[in-house]
Amino acid sequence: MSASxxxxxxxxxxxxxxxxxxxxxxxxxxxxxxxxxxxNGAGKSTLMKILGGYQPASAGTILVDGKPVSLRDxxxxxxxxxxxxxxxxxxxxxxxVAENIFLGREIVRHCFIDREAMRRASVKxxxxxxxVVDSDARISELSVSEKQMVEIAKAVSRDVRVLIMDEPTAVxxxxxxxxxxxxIRRLRSQGVGVVYISHKLNEVxxxxxRVTVLRDGRFIATxxxxxxxxxxxxxxxxxxDMSDMYPLHHLPPDDAPVVLAVDxxxxxxxxxxxxxxxxxxxxxxFAGLIGAGRTELMEGVVGLRSRSAGQVTAGNGRSIRSYxxxxxxxxxxxxxxxxxxxxxxxxPLTPNLTLLALGRYGKIFIDLAAERAATAKAIDTYQxxxxxIDMKVSSLxxxxxxxxxxxxxxxxxPKILIVDEPTRGIDVGTKHQIYLFLDEFAQGGGSVIVISSxxxxxxxxxxxxxxxxxxxxxxxxxGAEIDETNIVRYATGLSGVGADx
Amino acid sequence: xxxxxxxxxxxSSARRRADFKALGPFIALAALIVLGAVxxxxxxxxxxxxxxxxxxAFTGVIAIGGTFIITTGGIDLSVGALAAFVSGxxxxxxxxxxxEGLPPLMVVLLxxxxxxxxxxxxxxxxxLLITRGRIEPFIVTLGxxxxxxxxxxxxxxxxxxxxxxxxxxxxxxxxxxxxxxxxYPIIVFALVSVxxxxxxxxxxxxxxxxxTGANEEVARYxxxxxDRIKLAAYALQGLCVGLAVFLYVPRLGSASATTGLGWxxxxxxxxxxxxxxxxxxxxxxxxxxxxxIILASxxxxxNLTGAISVYLNSAIxxxxxxxxxxxxxxxKSRP
Ligand SMILES: Nc1ncnc2c1ncn2[C@@H]1O[C@H](COP(=O)(O)OP(=O)(O)OP(=O)(O)O)[C@@H](O)[C@H]1O
Ligand SMILES: [Mg+2]
Numbered sequence: 001m002s003a004s005x006x007x008x009x010x011x012x013x014x015x016x017x018x019x020x021x022x023x024x025x026x027x028x029x030x031x032x033x034x035x036x037x038x039x040n041g042a043g044k045s046t047l048m049k050i051l052g053g054y055q056p057a058s059a060g061t062i063l064v065d066g067k068p069v070s071l072r073d074x075x076x077x078x079x080x081x082x083x084x085x086x087x088x089x090x091x092x093x094x095x096x097v098a099e100n101i102f103l104g105r106e107i108v109r110h111c112f113i114d115r116e117a118m119r120r121a122s123v124k125x126x127x128x129x130x131x132v133v134d135s136d137a138r139i140s141e142l143s144v145s146e147k148q149m150v151e152i153a154k155a156v157s158r159d160v161r162v163l164i165m166d167e168p169t170a171v172x173x174x175x176x177x178x179x180x181x182x183x184i185r186r187l188r189s190q191g192v193g194v195v196y197i198s199h200k201l202n203e204v205x206x207x208x209x210r211v212t213v214l215r216d217g218r219f220i221a222t223x224x225x226x227x228x229x230x231x232x233x234x235x236x237x238x239x240x241d242m243s244d245m246y247p248l249h250h251l252p253p254d255d256a257p258v259v260l261a262v263d264x265x266x267x268x269x270x271x272x273x274x275x276x277x278x279x280x281x282x283x284x285x286f287a288g289l290i291g292a293g294r295t296e297l298m299e300g301v302v303g304l305r306s307r308s309a310g311q312v313t314a315g316n317g318r319s320i321r322s323y324x325x326x327x328x329x330x331x332x333x334x335x336x337x338x339x340x341x342x343x344x345x346x347x348p349l350t351p352n353l354t355l356l357a358l359g360r361y362g363k364i365f366i367d368l369a370a371e372r373a374a375t376a377k378a379i380d381t382y383q384x385x386x387x388x389i390d391m392k393v394s395s396l397x398x399x400x401x402x403x404x405x406x407x408x409x410x411x412x413x414p415k416i417l418i419v420d421e422p423t424r425g426i427d428v429g430t431k432h433q434i435y436l437f438l439d440e441f442a443q444g445g446g447s448v449i450v451i452s453s454x455x456x457x458x459x460x461x462x463x464x465x466x467x468x469x470x471x472x473x474x475x476x477x478x479g480a481e482i483d484e485t486n487i488v489r490y491a492t493g494l495s496g497v498g499a500d501x
Numbered sequence: 502x503x504x505x506x507x508x509x510x511x512x513s514s515a516r517r518r519a520d521f522k523a524l525g526p527f528i529a530l531a532a533l534i535v536l537g538a539v540x541x542x543x544x545x546x547x548x549x550x551x552x553x554x555x556x557x558a559f560t561g562v563i564a565i566g567g568t569f570i571i572t573t574g575g576i577d578l579s580v581g582a583l584a585a586f587v588s589g590x591x592x593x594x595x596x597x598x599x600x601e602g603l604p605p606l607m608v609v610l611l612x613x614x615x616x617x618x619x620x621x622x623x624x625x626x627x628x629l630l631i632t633r634g635r636i637e638p639f640i641v642t643l644g645x646x647x648x649x650x651x652x653x654x655x656x657x658x659x660x661x662x663x664x665x666x667x668x669x670x671x672x673x674x675x676x677x678x679x680x681x682x683x684x685y686p687i688i689v690f691a692l693v694s695v696x697x698x699x700x701x702x703x704x705x706x707x708x709x710x711x712x713t714g715a716n717e718e719v720a721r722y723x724x725x726x727x728d729r730i731k732l733a734a735y736a737l738q739g740l741c742v743g744l745a746v747f748l749y750v751p752r753l754g755s756a757s758a759t760t761g762l763g764w765x766x767x768x769x770x771x772x773x774x775x776x777x778x779x780x781x782x783x784x785x786x787x788x789x790x791x792x793x794i795i796l797a798s799x800x801x802x803x804n805l806t807g808a809i810s811v812y813l814n815s816a817i818x819x820x821x822x823x824x825x826x827x828x829x830x831x832x833k834s835r836p
Contacts, residue, residue: 342719
């Protein structure tokens with residue numbers, strides 16, 4: 001057993017009068033992967049920002065190699081080898097991948113930036129991550145998972161002794177997660193201490209050596225991972241027993257009418273002649289690797305992306321051509337990109353909640369009182385943990401932002417709900433609630449399309465699963481066919497339309 | 502769960518901070534008024550105050566429109582040149598109508614109608630180039646600024662366009678008289694401000710303007726027609742310019758290549774001093790109003806003291822703009 005490289009003792013943190021951390025102890029040793037888990041808003045990100053030098057603690061001591069240090073800013077922390085990958089991206093959108101990886105520590109030769117050297121070094125780290133992005137590509141052109149890989153490359157290209165990862169796999173696919181795990185194991189064998197925050201307890205079980213649980217800003221326990229099951233961890237997090245994660249499948253009756261028919265939809269560059277039908281009361285899953293075009297297909301369906309061919313027809317026979325048509329037909333879309341497309345992070349909760357459905361709060365003048373009442377109601381219904389109704393969305397924890405986004409989407413009272421990675425960054429307890437919510441929504445006559453990169457989620461929730469690969473629908477699974485092996489076979493081209501047989 | 506007293510406490514502290522930030526321009530204005538009174542007692546006489554506010558009205562009305570533009574994340578540099586151009590057109594139209602034997606009231610009304618229509622159309626052109634043409638607002642309006650400025654020079658043939666004396670004497674009171682001593686420009690400025698505040702803070706359109714500037718992509722995904730919102734903002738700005746010209750023409754009764762020179766900068770400065778974020782997403786109408794009054798007061802106080810040369814007026818205004826932005830940033834970055 002080695003000594004701690006980085007430790008916090010009695011760490012407390014308050015934002016104004018609201019205390020979010022209460023005397024937490026946390027230590028990471030050299031050559032261990034230490035998982036940090038807890039419900040949304042438990043204080044995980046805040047604790048790590050304190051240990052990473054991004055925020056000052058209100059009380060407590062930070063020790064590096066057993067000696068107290070003061071981490072006034074993240075630069076000092078980085079010089080000590082403490083590097084953090086944030087939950088929200090921290091990349092300069094208009095700069096290239098290589099420029100981002102070397103941001104703030106550019107390679108300089110004779111007073112000039114040595115682009116060639118930076119490019120070569122970037123290509124090398126990206127190759128280690130088996131990441132295919134071009135080091136000259138601009139960040140704004142990348143998908144969320146590629147951005148995450150660039151963040152990771154940026155972090156590991158530094159001299160790191162402690163690597164803090166805040167929900168790194170929230171936006172990664174299974175394959176990318178595997179690559180990341182290989183990298184983490186290699187770092188561990190080199191003696192790096194890794195802090196791993198995640199809501200995916202199976203991953204925690206697979207990768208970590210020890211696990212620390214926080215609840216409501218308080219330290220609950222640190223356990224050897226080998227000695228606990230994911231269920232044990234969940235119980236420690238929530239403070240009670242977790243019942244079955246997924247609701248029973250409530251299949252729609254066989255004669256349930258089709259409420260959305262998509263025929264031969266082509267989104268240039270992304271989707272080729274995709275067709276599917278959605279019936280009333282159905283939960284239809286969409287599986288596929290990142291880049292399979294699921295998001296682009298759905299954005300094409302609701303009219304947010306231009307299409308070059310195909311028909312989308314709502315249940316009443318009307319065709320959907322624009323986003324306005326979609327909303328009028330009761331179709332609502334929850335984006336996968338919360339920060340860029342979902343929420344105005346610099347604004348308070350209320351204008352965010354009502355933005356999509358503002359017409360319901362007045363044709364010309366907004367009924368401000370009704371809006372506020374709706375916010376109070378949403379905070380209650382969706383259990384959004386907000387210290388104060390007037391706080392900015394950026395001060396909410398990641399999972400609570402996701403709950404707000406769901407609440408915003410539900411404001412239009414849709415009949416068809418298309419949700420893209422709905423449980424991204426959400427804790428187990430809340431996930432369960434969202435599953436129940438979607439199930440009840442479907443049973444109440446609504447229909448749901450779920451895009452998810454979490455296979456258990458699709459298997460546990462969906463009545464049928466459409467699998468896509470490289471912009472095409474390769475197959476649709478129903479009933480007992482829905483399992484991991486089948487999904488992977490269709491997603492990778494081993495089975496189904498266009499199989500490389 | 503935080504207990505309620507905590508939540509309430511926190512709410513009030515957040516509100517206090519927001520209040521302080523929002524109050525910045527008003528505190529600055531109050532300080533300036535005190536300074537003016539100390540420097541020269543004339544400053545606080547009703548006659549002088551009315552004079553200052555009346556002069557504020559032109560750029561003030563334009564700055565209200567500018568607040569909307571900047572809140573969408575755009576900018577309009579063409580307003581000063583547009584004001585000059587429509588002033589010229591208005592004078593030409595009214596001069597042409599006078600010999601037709603129409604009553605002067607009719608002539609002025611038709612002139613005003615022309616001004617409003619041309620102003621709104623010019624704004625629409627800016628807006629269309631920005632939204633349909635996908636060109637940066639800065640570049641579009643820099644271009645149209647040159648165009649409008651050159652058009653008025655052309656119309657005036659390099660000289661000055663003057664309103665005929667008959668209409669002029671009829672039209673003069675719009676600038677020089679008023680109700681209970683308050684001149685019409687002040688009344689119009691006040692009305693435009695109230696309407697601007699109601700539209701920005703209370704209507705769906707205002708909310709959409711703010712959302713568009715805060716994050717265009719989020720707005721689009723919230724089913725907002727971002728292009729229409731922007732187009733309307735530029736058209737509104739054009740209308741505000743028309744209104745400002747309606748108030749301005751009776752003052753001098755003439756238009757030339759130098760009419761409205763620098764108004765765009767003064768209007769933008771008023772908006773920024775008022776606390777509206779340059780990058781968009783947060784607009785403050787009453788801040789703009791006090792920003793405009795601050796700028797006019799500095800001019801006036803310098804004139805009254807004589808201690809500092811009036812030629813340094815712009816330098817002082819420049820300092821105030823920079824200080825205003827610094828203060829806002831500090832208030833913002835506080836944890
Ligand atoms: N700048 C801030 N101002 C006010 N409150 C804040 C701020 N930052 C965080 N908080 C609050 O602190 C609490 C803990 O947030 P934190 O982001 O650490 O949670 P988390 O455990 O990372 O949750 P998640 O799993 O959802 O990411 C939350 O209730 C959050 O609202
Ligand atoms: Mg977090």
